[in-house]
Amino acid sequence: xxxxxxxxxxxxxxxxxxxxxxxxxxxxxxxxxxxxxxxxxxxxxxxxxxxxxxxxxxxxxxxxxxxxxxxxxxxxxxxxxxxxxxxxxxxxxxxxxxxxxxxxxxxxxxxxxxxxxxxxxxxxxxxxxxxxxxxxxxxxxxxxxxxxxxxxxxxxxxxxxxxxxxxxxxxxxxxxxxxxxxxxxxxxxxxxxxxxxxxxxxxxxxxxxxxxxxxxxxxxxxxxxxxxxxxxxxxxxxxxxxxxxxxxxxxxxxxxxxxxxxxxxxxxxxxxxxxxxxxxxxxxxxxxxxxxxxxxxxxxxxxxx
Ligand SMILES: Cc1cc2nc3c(=O)[nH]c(=O)nc-3n(C[C@H](O)[C@H](O)[C@H](O)COP(=O)(O)O)c2cc1C
Numbered sequence: 454x455x456x457x458x459x460x461x462x463x464x465x466x467x468x469x470x471x472x473x474x475x476x477x478x479x480x481x482x483x484x485x486x487x488x489x490x491x492x493x494x495x496x497x498x499x500x501x502x503x504x505x506x507x508x509x510x511x512x513x514x515x516x517x518x519x520x521x522x523x524x525x526x527x528x529x530x531x532x533x534x535x536x537x538x539x540x541x542x543x544x545x546x547x548x549x550x551x552x553x554x555x556x557x558x559x560x561x562x563x564x565x566x567x568x569x570x571x572x573x574x575x576x577x578x579x580x581x582x583x584x585x586x587x588x589x590x591x592x593x594x595x596x597x598x599x600x601x602x603x604x605x606x607x608x609x610x611x612x613x614x615x616x617x618x619x620x621x622x623x624x625x626x627x628x629x630x631x632x633x634x635x636x637x638x639x640x641x642x643x644x645x646x647x648x649x650x651x652x653x654x655x656x657x658x659x660x661x662x663x664x665x666x667x668x669x670x671x672x673x674x675x676x677x678x679x680x681x682x683x684x685x686x687x688x689x690x691x692x693x694x695x696x697x698x699x700x701x702x703x704x705x706x707x708x709x710x711x712x713x714x715x716x717x718x719x720x721x722x723x724x725x726x727x728x729x730x731x732x733x734x735x736x737x738x739x740x741x742x743x744x745x746x747x748x749x750x751x752x753x754x755x756x757x758x
Contacts, residue, residue: 454478454687455653455677456520456545456589459722463509464710468703469680470514473688476673478517482547483507485523485532486558492531497538503716508536516542518587522550524559524570526577537582543612544578548590551621562621565594568605575609585612589653589675592633593620599637607645614641615651615675629654634669651675659689682729697734701757704730708750720748727753 454461454469456479466478487504498505508519519536521544523529529546536544548571550561557563564571571588578586588611592599597620606614616637618629634652641650653675656662662674676686683692684703704726711723724745731741740756747753 454680455675456480456482456518456547457677457680458482459718460680460725462507462711462714462718463511464707464714465680465684465726466514466517467511467710468707469684469687472685472703473690474514475676475687477543478514479545479675480510480517480519481507482520482522482550483532485521485528486525488521488535489528489531492535497535501716506714506716506718508539508541509714510539510541518543518545520545520547520589522547522555522558522560523574524564524567526573529574529577530581533578533581533584533586537584541584543585543587544582545587545589545615546574546578546611548588548606549617549621551624562591562594565590565598565602565621568602571605572609575606575611579609579611587611587613587615587649589615589617591617591619591621592630592637595622596620597630597633599633599640603637603640604644607641607648610645611648613649613651613672615653616671618652618654631665631669634665634671638670649673653677658686658691681725682732693733700730704744705750705754705757708747708753712750723753 454475458481461481483504491502491504492498510517519541521532533544547561548564555561575586588606593602618631618633637650641648649672651673652665652669652671656674656676657679666674679686685695707726708723727744731737731744743756744753747756
C-alpha cells in the first residue's frame with residue numbers, strides 16, 4: 454500500500470484490511486518538524502494533535518510503516534524515535550513529493566537536489582532506533598538521473614528504496630517508466646545488494662505488479678491509485694469485478710470510519726473516494742453529483758439507501 458496523503462488514513466486502511474490486506478501498509482506522510490513543534494515535553498504528543506491522527510495505527514494493519522519528511526536530521530531523529538515508541542514496524546522518509554510547500558522546506562523531491570542532506574537524514578533515522586528505515590523517491594528531478602541519485606541513497610544503506618518511476622518534473626503526467634527499473638536493479642546489485650528495491654507507478658493490480666516485479670527484477674511493488682474505488686485490489690480483484698451495491702456499501706463504511714477519525718478531517722476529503730467508487734455504470738454521474746453534496750456519513754447513507 455503506497456503512502457497517500459488524505460487517502461491511506463486509518464479509515465481507508467481499515468477498509469482495505471478487511472477486503473484483502475497488502476503485505477505492508479504505509480501511512481500518509483507527516484511532517485517531522487510539525488511533530489516536533491507540537492510535542493509535549495517528556496510525553497507523547499497529545500492524541501488530539503492532527504499530526505498524530507495522521508500516524509494513527511491499529512493492530513490489524515501490520516506491518517505498517519510511518520512516512521515522515523524533513524530536511525533536518527535532528528527532526529528526523531525526533532520523529533523516528535516517536536514512531537518507534539508508537540510501535541510502528543518501520544519508518545520511511547519521503548524524497549519524492551513534488552508539492553511546492555514541501556519542497557520549499559527542502560523536503561520531498563527537493564532532496565534529489567541535495568544528496569548530502571538526503572544521506573544525513575537517512576543516517577539520522579538509522580541511528581535513532583532499531584526500526585528499518587526506507588526511502589521513497591523518484592528517478593530524478595528535472596531529468597532522469599538514476600546513475601547519480603540511486604548510488605547516493607544506496608551508500609547510506611536504507612533497508613529499502615521505493616522508486617516512483619517518474620521524475621519530479623513529470624509529476625504524474627506521463628506513464629511510469631518501468632524500463633528504468635531494470636537499470637535501477639543493476640545499480641543496486643553493484644552498489645549495495647542488501648537494499649530492497651520496490652517499484653511504483655501505474656500498477657493497476659496484483660497480477661500486473663507481480664509481472665512487473667519479475668520482469669524488472671525488483672523485490673516488490675507499491676500500489677497507489679489502483680486502490681481508488683477498489684479496496685479489494687490486494688485480494689486480486691479488478692475494479693469492474695465488484696458489483697455496484699458492494700462498492701456503495703464499502704463507500705458507506707468508509708464514510709462512517711472517516712467521520713470517527715479524531716480530531717476530525719473535513720468531510721470534503723472523502724470526495725475523491727466518492728468519485729472513484731461511483732463510476733462506470735448507468736446513472737453514475739447523477740448519483741455522484743448527489744453524493745458530493747453530502748456533508749456527513751449519515752447524509753451519504755441516506756442518499757445511498
Ligand atoms: C492523492 C495522493 C496523495 C499522495 N500522497 C503521498 C504521500 O503522502 N507520500 C508519498 O510518498 N507519496 C504520495 N503520493 C504518491 C503515491 O504514493 C505514488 O507514488 C503515486 O501515486 C504513483 O503510484 P500509482 O500510479 O500507483 O498511484 C500521493 C499520490 C496521490 C495521488
